[in-house]
Amino acid sequence: xxxxxxxxxxxxxxxxxxxxxxxxxxxxxxxxxxxxxxxxxxxxxxxxxxxxxxxxxxxxxxxxxxxxxxxxxxxxxxxxxxxxxxxxxxxxxxxxxxxxxxxxxxxxxxxxxxxxxxxxxxxxxxxxxxxxxxxxxxxxxxxxxxxxxxxxxxxxxxxxxxxxxxxxxxxxxxxxxxxxxxxxxxxxxxxxxxxxxxxxxxxxxxxxxxxxxxxxxxxx
Numbered sequence: 001x002x003x004x005x006x007x008x009x010x011x012x013x014x015x016x017x018x019x020x021x022x023x024x025x026x027x028x029x030x031x032x033x034x035x036x037x038x039x040x041x042x043x044x045x046x047x048x049x050x051x052x053x054x055x056x057x058x059x060x061x062x063x064x065x066x067x068x069x070x071x072x073x074x075x076x077x078x079x080x081x082x083x084x085x086x087x088x089x090x091x092x093x094x095x096x097x098x099x100x101x102x103x104x105x106x107x108x109x110x111x112x113x114x115x116x117x118x119x120x121x122x123x124x125x126x127x128x129x130x131x132x133x134x135x136x137x138x139x140x141x142x143x144x145x146x147x148x149x150x151x152x153x154x155x156x157x158x159x160x161x162x163x164x165x166x167x168x169x170x171x172x173x174x175x176x177x178x179x180x181x182x183x184x185x186x187x188x189x190x191x192x193x194x195x196x197x198x199x200x201x202x203x204x205x206x207x208x209x210x211x212x213x214x215x216x217x218x219x220x
Contacts, residue, residue, distance in 0.1 A: 129170030136163030
């Protein structure tokens with residue numbers, strides 16, 4: 001049973017990392033949002049399995065929050081924002097997808113090497129999950145710095161937060177009050193970001209953050 005639990009946990013964590021790569025590969029907003037929803041579903045399954053293995057019922061609440069908010073509510077709301085802003089187009093990229101994917105592979109290798117060394121004396125069940133979680137976090141950061149569209153940067157930020165949740169669950173969880181606080185913080189941040197996107201669109205007639213550069217230093 002222990003080996004089966006170990007294998008399923010790492011299968012789910014590895015699947016989350018794979019979906020992170022699929023998100024980086026996307027060049028259209030609606031495809032990106034669909035894969036983000038899948039990202040949240042895989043995260044909820046991973047956390048639910050950790051809840052079962054660790055006999056930690058409070059982690060089921062974390063899994064339910066991730067599934068409801070990140071798997072359903074937030075992707076649907078972002079799709080509505082995209083339609084409202086009429087930005088049915090490709091995701092603007094700072095560098096090509098090929099270079100971005102290579103950078104992602106390098107960050108994943110670095111995460112695995114680093115975490116396996118740092119956690120050499122830790123529980124074997126958590127070591128590789130922590131490595132996968134760090135890789136998901138770094139891929140979220142990579143998406144944020146290689147995308148110029150504000151919507152895709154929001155998705156990158158939330159996928160980064162998914163990696164943090166995976167790390168916390170793999171490290172024997174975190175207090176329920178912290179999980180609820182994180183969930184509400186993400187929800188509030190999402191609302192603020194939604195307002196921010198509308199203001200960018202209203203002011204500059206685009207959500208390409210590169211358009212802000214030409215206004216830098218302007219007088220009010």
